[in-house]
Amino acid sequence: MGEPMIQLIDVYKSFGDNPVLRGATLTIERGETMVIIGGSGTGKSVILKHIIGLMKPDRGKVVVSGKDLATLKERALDELRKKFGMLFQGAALFDSLSVWENVGFSLRQQTHLSDREIKQLAVEKLAGVGLRGVEDRMPADLSGGMKKRVGLARALAMEPEILLYDEPTTGLDPIMADAINELIVEMKRRLKVTGVAITHDMTSAYKIADRIAMLYQGKILQVGTPDAIKNSGNPIVHQFVTGSSVGPIKTV
Amino acid sequence: MNFFSVIRWLAWKDLISEMRSRETISSMFFFALIVILIFSFSFSMDQQTAKTLMPGIMWVAFVFTGIIGLGKSFLAELQNDCLENLQMNPIPRGAIYLGKLVSNFLFMLIVELILFPLFVIFFNLDVFDKLPLFVLILIAGTLGVSAVGTLFSAMTVQIRAREVMLPILLLPLIVPVMIGAVEATGSVLSGESVTFYRHWIELLVVFDIIFTIVSFWVFEFILDH
Numbered sequence: 001m002g003e004p005m006i007q008l009i010d011v012y013k014s015f016g017d018n019p020v021l022r023g024a025t026l027t028i029e030r031g032e033t034m035v036i037i038g039g040s041g042t043g044k045s046v047i048l049k050h051i052i053g054l055m056k057p058d059r060g061k062v063v064v065s066g067k068d069l070a071t072l073k074e075r076a077l078d079e080l081r082k083k084f085g086m087l088f089q090g091a092a093l094f095d096s097l098s099v100w101e102n103v104g105f106s107l108r109q110q111t112h113l114s115d116r117e118i119k120q121l122a123v124e125k126l127a128g129v130g131l132r133g134v135e136d137r138m139p140a141d142l143s144g145g146m147k148k149r150v151g152l153a154r155a156l157a158m159e160p161e162i163l164l165y166d167e168p169t170t171g172l173d174p175i176m177a178d179a180i181n182e183l184i185v186e187m188k189r190r191l192k193v194t195g196v197a198i199t200h201d202m203t204s205a206y207k208i209a210d211r212i213a214m215l216y217q218g219k220i221l222q223v224g225t226p227d228a229i230k231n232s233g234n235p236i237v238h239q240f241v242t243g244s245s246v247g248p249i250k251t252v
Numbered sequence: 253m254n255f256f257s258v259i260r261w262l263a264w265k266d267l268i269s270e271m272r273s274r275e276t277i278s279s280m281f282f283f284a285l286i287v288i289l290i291f292s293f294s295f296s297m298d299q300q301t302a303k304t305l306m307p308g309i310m311w312v313a314f315v316f317t318g319i320i321g322l323g324k325s326f327l328a329e330l331q332n333d334c335l336e337n338l339q340m341n342p343i344p345r346g347a348i349y350l351g352k353l354v355s356n357f358l359f360m361l362i363v364e365l366i367l368f369p370l371f372v373i374f375f376n377l378d379v380f381d382k383l384p385l386f387v388l389i390l391i392a393g394t395l396g397v398s399a400v401g402t403l404f405s406a407m408t409v410q411i412r413a414r415e416v417m418l419p420i421l422l423l424p425l426i427v428p429v430m431i432g433a434v435e436a437t438g439s440v441l442s443g444e445s446v447t448f449y450r451h452w453i454e455l456l457v458v459f460d461i462i463f464t465i466v467s468f469w470v471f472e473f474i475l476d477h
Contacts, residue, residue: 049336052340054336054339054340054476078342079342081340081341081342086337086340088332088333088336088337089333090331090332090333090334091333092334092336092337093332093334094265094334095269095272095328096264096266096272105341106341109341109343110342140272166333
């Protein structure tokens with residue numbers, strides 16, 4: 001096995017007096033899709049922000065593609081971020097831009113392509129996520145599922161090596177959620193990208209993950225295949241994946 | 253996109269969004285209109301009293317109206333994750349600040365330019381020969397409020413009590429702008445010679461320059477933390 005794509009090594013992060021990450025350690029291999037699960041407010045989004053370098057750990061290291069993010073200057077960090085595409089929970093579409101302009105946003109920022117070339121690429125990426133004929137529409141005219149697809153097309157626009165998914169199915173009905181899960185699996189198969197998703201939707205996690213990591217009290221409690229997590233003997237993991245209110249995880 | 257294209261794009265994006273929703277400008281406009289109506293019907297004033305009171309009433313209305321707009325400035329970006337999307341792209345943080353400053357400044361100025369004639373009508377003032385001076389004071393005062401307000405808007409957007417925190421943090425800092433703008437407006441209304449109130453306009457300009465530069469530099473830290 002080669003060098004891991006992403007490593008979190010003993011990462012600590014606090015906000016004021018509130019410790020969120022308390023020694024989180026996780027290795028994500030090239031080409032795999034890792035799904036990080038955990039309750040609301042346990043620090044899943046904080047982990048994603050550390051991976052893209054939007055947050056710096058108080059202690060510990062975040063290594064992406066062999067580079068310790070803490071040692072990188074802003075310009076090098078910007079360069080490294082080109083490896084990333086991100087599907088945001090709220091899709092992050094700019095209301096004032098048309099669909100193709102949203103998809104081509106990073107291309108406009110980071111390349112010297114003309115508008116015509118950007119639009120052509122955007123149309124291709126949109127077709128890749130199953131959207132045709134919507135490039136000139138505005139985000140307000142799209143359904144939640146279509147917005148997520150546009151968000152995914154935009155995440156793919158720069159042909160990233162790593163795709164991050166922030167709660168990819170939150171707010172979608174089960175059928176649309178399944179369609180998004182299918183797309184994520186297809187992207188991985190077709191583009192061989194490394195994926196990191198955070199979610200508490202276990203149906204989604206089982207479907208898209210090669211491995212699942214459970215985050216609890218600021219640490220990665222268990223990492224394993226979907227089957228291993230589903231049949232975990234750890235009472236905390238078991239309670240979470242079965243969605244039971246009875247167990248060691250306190251609800252109040 | 254280069255630095256200036258980002259500023260232009262961000263300001264344009266906000267203006268287009270506002271033109272579609274008219275959410276911010278309408279709420280700013282109606283709030284200020286109510287202030288004008290209440291004050292104009294509360295006092296029966298001769299023209300001399302109006303000249304004394306109008307600058308204070310006008311700037312209170314403009315600043316509180318501005319706070320409504322400033323409070324919404326980063327909210328749309330936060331709610332649908334666009335702020336993180338901007339951060340993920342290699343966009344200079346300072347350009348994000350300046351883009352937002354331009355749009356906030358324009359929103360405030362547009363509302364002020366609509367309301368100013370209403371102040372003149374309701375308070376029965378004769379200002380037409382001094383219009384360029386009024387516009388200069390409006391621009392300088394509004395820029396000062398927007399410069400600090402844009403920074404604090406970014407700082408408070410993630411706080412649950414942002415509607416409370418923004419004015420609490422902003423108002424003490426813009427006291428010099430308020431004093432300068434009210435004094436300069438009052439002096440122009442009274443028909444004083446420019447030499448008597450030039451220092452107030454200079455105060456506004458110095459405030460604008462210092463706080464725009466400081467906010468520009470601090471913004472990166474605010475956004476990343």
